[in-house]
Amino acid sequence: MMETLVTQIVSVVLYFIMADIETGLRIRQKAHELFMQYGLRSVSMDDIANSLGISKKTIYQYFADKDELVDAVVDAEFTKNEGICEFDRQHSKNAVHEIFMAMDMVVEMFSTMNPSLIFDMQKYYPRAFKKFHKYKNDYLFSVIRDNVLRGISEELYRPEMNIDIISRFRVESIMIPFNPEFHTKMKYNMAEIEEEFIIHFLFGMASPKGYKTIIKYQQERINKTKDGKK
Known part of the structure; x- marks a missing residue:
């Protein structure tokens, strides 16, 4: 019973860790795509957020600036x-x-x-x-x-x-x-x-x-x- 509970907790923790990593990866990959296409200066954090359908606040949870x-x-x-x-x-x-x-x-x-x-x-x-x-x-x-x-x-x-x-x-x-x-x-x-x-x-x-x-x-x-x- 205890082992099953521990396994479930670990699974939940791993799920959120992987989801967190995936979001950071998606942000980075979209930024790369836009930077390559338009250059660094022309692309804003708003542009990246809008392209991903997420808030700019979410990006700042992964990247300080x-x-x-x-x-x-x-x-x-x-x-x-x-x-x-x-x-x-x-x-x-x-x-x-x-x-x-x-x-x-x-x-x-x-x-x-x-x-x-x-x-x-x-x-x-x-x-x-x-x-x-x-x-x-x-x-x-x-x-x-x-x-x-x-x-x-x-x-x-x-x-x-x-x-x-x-x-x-x-x-x-x-x-x-x-x-x-x-x-x-x-x-x-x-x-x-x-x-x-x-x-x-x-x-x-x-x-x-x-x-x-x-x-x-x-x-x-x-x-x-x-x-x-x-």
């Missing part, structure tokens, strides 16, 4: 991207294939991203931007550097490259499409721009063997895109 919500969205995005990078590293056939796998994620992400997102973060949410800056300069740099080393060992990239310089170049080139002076003068969307940058980066590193490998994966990607449009 918009700064904290932006931090949570940024942290979750980093965690997700790190998981994807690790998956690509483990399941790719070679360094070039790893880049093409990553390109799928990048193109998908950039296709729904408002160009003002990073500018908004830098100007209005310095705490989140500081996290982003560290993530870019530490984690992304190490992922790219590891890929360059892998490509050299597989004889797909030229061995005479300065690994640190070329890795840092790639990290910084990620930011170019977010520059208002750049993207406002282009007729292409951010996904198209970033995809072109990635291909340029690959060909710049390629050995003769790597060049053939890039062409192979490029053609496979083109064929896949054509099949998807049928």
Whole structure:
């Protein structure tokens, strides 16, 4: 009898804990969706609440202010991207294939991203931007550097490259499409721009063997895109 009562109490407590976690997750996911579409500055807590059909007061039960919500969205995005990078590293056939796998994620992400997102973060949410800056300069740099080393060992990239310089170049080139002076003068969307940058980066590193490998994966990607449009 006592064990049954304890079990029931535990079940009720777990139910409310899970419901609480789910609500916080829904808020964060909706904020992410709206931030990506409209930028950080343009989206208010009222917008998020209205999109979810909840009160703004409910949001403040989970996040003290918009700064904290932006931090949570940024942290979750980093965690997700790190998981994807690790998956690509483990399941790719070679360094070039790893880049093409990553390109799928990048193109998908950039296709729904408002160009003002990073500018908004830098100007209005310095705490989140500081996290982003560290993530870019530490984690992304190490992922790219590891890929360059892998490509050299597989004889797909030229061995005479300065690994640190070329890795840092790639990290910084990620930011170019977010520059208002750049993207406002282009007729292409951010996904198209970033995809072109990635291909340029690959060909710049390629050995003769790597060049053939890039062409192979490029053609496979083109064929896949054509099949998807049928």
